[in-house]
Amino acid sequence: MLAKMVYKNMDKKNVLLYSFSIILSVALEMVFGTAFMVNDRYGLNEKTGSMNWLCTMFFLAAGVMSIFFVLYSTAYYVRTKNKDYSLLLMLGSSRKFIFKFFSVEFLFIYVFSVVLGILAGGLFSVLLLYILRLFQYLVAVSVADVVQVIKLVMKINLMIFLLEYPLVLLYFCKRNLSEMRLREMKKEGRHNRTCFLVIGGIVLIIASMRLLRESGLPYRFISMGICLAGIYMVMTYGGSLVLMLLKLFKNFYYKHMVTLNEFYYQFKSNCRLLFIMLVLSFAVLYFTGGAVISRMPEDVDSPVYPYGFVGVIQDGGMKDMAREMFGGDGIEIPAVKGYLYNGTVVFCISDRDYSRLTAQELRLEDTEAVWINESTMLDIEKPEFICLSEEKVFTVTKGQNEIVFGTEQPDSLWQFAVLPEAAVADCQDEAYSIFAKNGSLQKEFEQYGYCFQENGTDIFWRCAFLKDADENMAYVKIISIFAGVFCIFSFFGIFALKLQGDMSFLNQKYRILYHIGMSEKSIYKAMSSEYRKLMEIPVVLSLLLSGVYMAAEMAGSDMAFEYYICKYIPFQIIFVGFNVMYFCWIKKMVLKKNTKIIINE
Secondary structure, X not given: OHXXXXXXXXXHHXXXXXXXXXXXHHHHHHHHHHHHHHHHHXXXXXXXXXXXXXXXXXXXXXXXXXXXXXXXXXXXXXXXXXXXHHHHHHOOOOHHHHHHHHHHHHHHXXXXXXXXXXXXXXXXXXXXHHHHHHOOOOOOOOHHHHHHHHHHHHHHHHHHHHHHHHHHXXXXXXXXXXXXXXXXXXXXXXXXXXXXXXXXXXXHHHHXXXXXXXXXXXXXXXXXXXXXXXXXXXXXXXXXXXXXHHOOOHHHHHHOHHHHHHHHHHHHHOHHHHHHHHHHHHHHHHHHHHHHHOOOOXXXXXXXXXXXXXXXXXXXXXXXXXXXXXXXXXXXXXXXXXXXXXXXXXXEEEHHHHXXXXXXXXXXXXXEEXXXXXXXXXXXOOOOEEEOOOOOEEEEEEEEXXXXXXXXXXXXXXXXXXXXXXXXXOOHHHOEEEEEEOOOOHXXXXXXXXXXXXXXXXXXXXXXXXXXXXHHHHHHHXXXXXXXXXXXXXXXXXXXXXXXXXXXXXXXXXXXXXXXXXXXXXHHHHHHHHHHHHHHHHHHHHHHHHHHHHHHHHOOOOOHHHHHHHHHHHHHHHHHHHHHHHHHHHHHHHHHHHHXXXXXX
């Protein structure tokens, strides 16, 4: 009986909008669960190399956004139940019955949405697997794999439900209109007094832009977080500051007082929503856009990979094979094993060979050493000492980040030491040989590559490495596109929730204006302008912000400007085009029909 009563009382349009957020979130979890299951089972993380972190980042970012999207839509749906709650209280229903009533409704919607989300996510997962097979990822998923992913998704959504459900009950339990009004008044006063926090937001934005000058991925993400925090502070308190400054110009303020205060009220009441939409748009433009337009380096000598072949070889037969392959054109330098105090083994070359490789003059004292880091990690701890034996201990006087052989390739040379020439010469009996050769070595790889692999030497072939990286970059792009599509739909869904929530107020407002002489065309134009601004603000800000960070990402590249113009700006135009088409659809299907309803009533 109660379930039937709950079902008949549901507002199907609001339920559909609320369910959409949960369905979209569950579908995303299904897709990424499938992607990471495939990643772990078939070793794609080994193939993607340093790009694997990007997939993880997309999953975490999209997952956090999905939770916020569900919480936002839950808050919207709960506010739509205020009328039902008040009506039940007026009819004499007890709080226990009301809580039971809303619990059944909330649980019904959540179960229904999760089931549809799993079905939708299953279809998208099948599409993902099909696309992976098109790119020659030979993957197969068993029934047990599907069940495992579904169990994971159900656990995640059970946790979200257990988080949301008490909050919903608490909202209705504490609901008191007079107290809520007093809290809003206090909040408004506090808001005006703290409006100068916008200065702190501006300082954070400036600090984030200065941090962009530092090279390296960690600095860029730290800068991004600081910048978004600054933008949130500016958006939250900036309206109050601007309005206070405009009040100093009394003639201008009194002339445009109605327009300024109306815009200030709309902006202030929607600043959190605008910030969420800004973050979603920025995620699409920067992360998805950056992944889509990315390309791997070509097989040519570059500062990142200066040699087509680098190998650390001890076996005499392999050394002869390397010399045969080089034919006198390559580089061969001796290297010895050194040890840190924790037992870690590192390779060491002489200062003379370092000078020959880098064209930088270096002469070390008898017990002096230099530490070279070729990794992209910038916070590598410099060791204090390097030992060749108990008697031969060298003090590390300097550490520097520098690419000599290649970025983290081969593995044994991503960090190494430079010692005095005499120290390396005294250990020739235990010496390894480091071979390096410039140029594209595709033919040599086809002829000799399998020989080195079979003998377990530490070898880096640039042509093979870049080929694998380029093929598996497609995996990252596929994941980023799925995350970008989710962010776009979340953006559109939040906008639709906002529009649906304002519909009753819009009807009341413009019905009054229509009765005092406002024309149908003016009403339609005014509503379109109001919601166009609501969409324009986050889109424009995200275009500017993503453009700055993408320009910083491309800085230092020879083709940076051309690549930015020819690749990234077209992606931005496509993104803006999607938003324009969506808003045109909203104008035609919602605002125009709503205008007709206002006129005809």
